Amino acid sequence: MTDAVIDEIDGRMIRVGDKWLADFASCNYLGFDLDPEIIASVPEFLQKWGTHPSWSRLLGSPVLYEQIEERLTELLGCEDTLILPTITLIHMSVIPVLAAGGTIFVDRRAHKTIYEGCQFASARGASVEKFRADDLDELEQRLRSDRSSTRLICIDGVNSMTGNMPDLPALASLARSYDAILYVDDAHGFGVIGERAADESSPYGMRGNSIVRHLDESYDHVVLVSGFSKSYSSLAAFIACPKELKRLLKTAASPYLYSGPSPVASLATVLSGFDVNEKRGELIREDLWNKTAKVLGCLDRLGAHTPNRSGLPVIEVPLARHEEIADVGRFLFSNGIYVTLAAYPLVPKSEVGFRIQTTAANTDAEIDQLVDVLGKLADRFDLQPARREERAA
Numbered sequence: 001m002t003d004a005v006i007d008e009i010d011g012r013m014i015r016v017g018d019k020w021l022a023d024f025a026s027c028n029y030l031g032f033d034l035d036p037e038i039i040a041s042v043p044e045f046l047q048k049w050g051t052h053p054s055w056s057r058l059l060g061s062p063v064l065y066e067q068i069e070e071r072l073t074e075l076l077g078c079e080d081t082l083i084l085p086t087i088t089l090i091h092m093s094v095i096p097v098l099a100a101g102g103t104i105f106v107d108r109r110a111h112k113t114i115y116e117g118c119q120f121a122s123a124r125g126a127s128v129e130k131f132r133a134d135d136l137d138e139l140e141q142r143l144r145s146d147r148s149s150t151r152l153i154c155i156d157g158v159n160s161m162t163g164n165m166p167d168l169p170a171l172a173s174l175a176r177s178y179d180a181i182l183y184v185d186d187a188h189g190f191g192v193i194g195e196r197a198a199d200e201s202s203p204y205g206m207r208g209n210s211i212v213r214h215l216d217e218s219y220d221h222v223v224l225v226s227g228f229s230k231s232y233s234s235l236a237a238f239i240a241c242p243k244e245l246k247r248l249l250k251t252a253a254s255p256y257l258y259s260g261p262s263p264v265a266s267l268a269t270v271l272s273g274f275d276v277n278e279k280r281g282e283l284i285r286e287d288l289w290n291k292t293a294k295v296l297g298c299l300d301r302l303g304a305h306t307p308n309r310s311g312l313p314v315i316e317v318p319l320a321r322h323e324e325i326a327d328v329g330r331f332l333f334s335n336g337i338y339v340t341l342a343a344y345p346l347v348p349k350s351e352v353g354f355r356i357q358t359t360a361a362n363t364d365a366e367i368d369q370l371v372d373v374l375g376k377l378a379d380r381f382d383l384q385p386a387r388r389e390e391r392a393a
């Protein structure tokens, strides 16, 4: 289940060679990749703009970008936003600018692409220190004793493996106290979680406007980064930041100056994704919540451990014996289930297992099939047993 060639798709079913599998490795959480309204919106944009503008944004920025930034800024409730092609490019270009040769404190469990951004910053004179997100006292001590002119704290929002959120209010408060910037990559939260409301359709909250709004935090000393390549099924990414920083990044972040832009179809699907999010987003999130709850409920009944405490659609299932990962992968594949395998050394031996991602486009029948196969898998292989606090919950 790595480096597989997908020959065909039918909804969330995929064909690899002659085998059809239910896909639980997709990050298209809202199912926008298959949404007929979004698909139908694209040809009109192509007629007007061609397939690809080709200019770097500094050279010529189609007004579609400005339209996206305006709507995104309103959705997030931040001061301004800047669109660049991918989160990876944002990390590599923006982290060095924000670090400015000072100190970066990076969460040990942060995404690999954040680490790569830190390496670029390190090459420009920043020092990089790892911290444990479960020991914020230690982080505070290090912030207190840090003597550099700038401090940047880099973390994931919704973690791409555990599906859990960091203690953003505590981290933001540390950032404000020690005049640091908290840099948050919420690739997996944007689109799924959002502001809380009494009439919300699920505990994911409303509007999918990401972790800062979900946890009722402010953007003071917080820079939010995320992208459209997961929930919005499109190729573009953004940084939510003050206007002054946006102005600086237009000359200091090299992708704005030198990289090719997102294809027109991607800009189109972002804009029509906003429309669908406004019209049907709450129903879609409610559906996603219910489908995810079914899978989490199944693991609960099986007495299996998952780190997922949030109910978000990223569900890691670690094995009791890491040596069995290849056999487990073959078992899932032969039973028609496609997931992401997490093998050693990509993850520590104690976390070897697989990650299930649910999307609103998975049918109820596919969820039932997954539940059935997980039951059979638990008969045949040892999953890690649920921890005491999980059994109590």
Ligand SMILES: Cc1ncc(COP(=O)(O)O)c(C=O)c1O
Pocket: 085, 086, 087, 088, 089, 111, 113, 156, 160, 185, 187, 188, 227, 229, 236, 237
């Ligand atoms: C947490 C996180 N950050 C960044 C990325 C990379 O995003 P992009 O494809 O926009 O570079 C991913 C993709 O898997 C991710 O999970």
